[in-house]
Amino acid sequence: MKFFWHVLLTLFLGSMLTPSGVLLAQEDAPALNPEDIRTVKAIFDEVLVSAESYRLLDHLSNQIGQRLSGSEGAAKAVAWTKRVMEDYGFDHVFLQEVMVPHWERGNPEVARIGGASGTDLRVLAIGGSVATPEDGLSAEVVEVQSLDEVAELGEARIKGKIVFYNRPFDQRNISTGAGYGGAVDQRVGGASRAAQYGAVGVVIRSVTSMFDDAPHTGTLSYADTLPRIPAAALGVQSADRLTEALRKDPHTRLYLKMDCRWLPDALSHNVVGELKGSEFPDQYIVIGGHLDSWDVGQGAHDDGAGCMQAIGVLRTFQKLGIRPRHTLRAVMFMNEENGTRGGKKYAELAVQNNEQHLLAIESDAGGFSPRGFGVSGPDAVLEKMRGWLPYFDHNTVTFFRKGGGGVDIRPLHQAMDVPMVGLSTEGQRMFDVHHSEHDIFENVNRRELELGTGAMAVLVYLVDKYGL
């Protein structure tokens, strides 16, 4: 793409050089408030130029890094985000105590085709898994495509084996979340299903849209009534190598050694920063993300991005001198990844203190360009928000959809009927990086992250000004 001098002006009306979406949208919605148009522009200008969320995320990712619940990284992140919000001079910054599950990966996992002295595969324990025996375990492998297939094969084929769930991420879904959702049952429920038929361990094909060999972890859920067996995720290429070995020799054995462990619940915290409302200080708008992450990569997209955006929303109000009518709360929820204890604790305290919440927003779909918002609440809320669509440039938010929210704000939504909103992002790259070594700061784009901050700040501004 080039721009010749004499066609520059023409091209300003072209495909890349678009006039402001706000102005464009006005054609369809002439009733937009000029003051709001100015404020929306000021908000996006501020986030794009200051790039404050991005600067914060750099520190969180590169100076603190991994933050699994109960870890030293999580504790550091709590202390640091509290200090950041205090240093900004937010009106009130406080912690909410919450006891969280505490799981550790231990020494690097080992998976080898053919036994203890076989060929190394790339592998990560699935979060929450029990360890193997100290010397590892070795067993023949049964490859399946689904939990149902395990039930069909039954004890005769499964007992004493390692079950290998290999159903791939379905690339056909335009929504990568749907691709993920269509395969993740293997990671979450695969271990207990296999244990039900006597398996001694489980490996899965990593749930990812990528084709490289980085394994992707995540949580599992053991059924209370069944034996807990070790479960691990193989890189996609490693999974293919195991398939190939099984094709050549159906009696191929896999050696698995995992050192992970459960520790007693640990004391941790949600971190909350407030800008006090001028008219309704006791009515809250929550802007949230989760501060914990998996223990690989840096949790940059998942969900350092959402946390830094939440702080960024309040910081933008402060910087532009927009005094909110309601109290704005940036909430860094703890323990989304393996327990949701922070979200539950926040809701519990809100009920206990009879706090009125106008709205809760969560950003937990990665620090990518915003595409829209999903809304769970009365239809009237959705309709009101749709009326605000023309305020958004068409390169940012283009829809408000029914349904959506976030794992951390769901307990509040359910306990107190608080409308909840989730930021939808341009998510094609999300499951390339999700829960893996690829989820690092270098894979976050500054402008994409900041547009998310801006989109949420605009929605909060409008909700605060016009109510719901």
Next chain:
Amino acid sequence: MKFFWHVLLTLFLGSMLTPSGVLLAQEDAPALNPEDIRTVKAIFDEVLVSAESYRLLDHLSNQIGQRLSGSEGAAKAVAWTKRVMEDYGFDHVFLQEVMVPHWERGNPEVARIGGASGTDLRVLAIGGSVATPEDGLSAEVVEVQSLDEVAELGEARIKGKIVFYNRPFDQRNISTGAGYGGAVDQRVGGASRAAQYGAVGVVIRSVTSMFDDAPHTGTLSYADTLPRIPAAALGVQSADRLTEALRKDPHTRLYLKMDCRWLPDALSHNVVGELKGSEFPDQYIVIGGHLDSWDVGQGAHDDGAGCMQAIGVLRTFQKLGIRPRHTLRAVMFMNEENGTRGGKKYAELAVQNNEQHLLAIESDAGGFSPRGFGVSGPDAVLEKMRGWLPYFDHNTVTFFRKGGGGVDIRPLHQAMDVPMVGLSTEGQRMFDVHHSEHDIFENVNRRELELGTGAMAVLVYLVDKYGL
């Protein structure tokens, strides 16, 4: 982000796990044709699973690489794309001869603060620049923010100096194309403006949204009546270093050595592949990109992506057995970057042969997720296309806007009133990579690229079926 077993279903309605946008959109547009809905799904399924555009782009980027007009790379790309389309068995594959400008960069450029033995800066000659004297040139530097400032300073301050245009890319524009368009006059017209007042050379701050030090090239336009002086682009950090040096010493000299040269015009080609129309074989729908690229990086986004998507559209029709009514032409235009000779030649031949064109589409905004289409043509065409919006998932195309197209199809549009359409992409990263060493295959995401192929294939399918 995690997905617990028992909330999976709930989350399918959530922010990441969205139901099909087609189904959603149907609420608003119940008149959609079920056959078309199925075809649209089949098209996106095919491109996402086969990832054929991505596979081709891998070859073009990594096996052929840079393709500046007149270069060996450009010739290889012509031969290879012709063979690719022949190997697919397209109905007719042919070349259009076109004479193109031939400029070469020569040896790596040198820019040093303080003179020939000074501190190295990162630099690239601006495409089309003349060389410096063989031993380089050294002169004091005058930093300016605009072409107007050069005129204001006048000969008294400019004569004998190197003018340093340092106005940055304005990050405030949500459209990065607007940010680019607001700064690129320095690259295109800066040299002649400076020459008008007696400058001996020009350096510019690279026109990019990034803050690293990779210089970004592009074309310039010399005025016929003025001396041609050497012009180069500094990396952004190098530009900052030069500013800092000038702050300390306003008489700071810059040493510049450039070896670039103009050669006689070279014979090159547009490459055209056709699927013949079943009803209107003499009416054409053009799907285009430009095959030439700058001579840094691999031209992966700009515009290898658009070319491979154009081939991908025809390949998808072929693979799915969709026989078009009109003849579809995938056109790899030559010489977009520094002359548009290919686009002009195509239009010239279309006029000469009195070819009827129904529509021309170009993808030259990078291989990022599609966001929408810009349409230049009668309002009725725009309105008709808007009626097709519900066929697109909301994670793909969300708007048809007035205005847009492409540099290569503009001559056809102007010569024969052919409606032209440009693919608008999620463009936040475009000017991070554009015309620089960062424009490589590794920076293209498979799914994002393929969604662009799919979006264009769907539009072509609907235009072919329903006309305009």
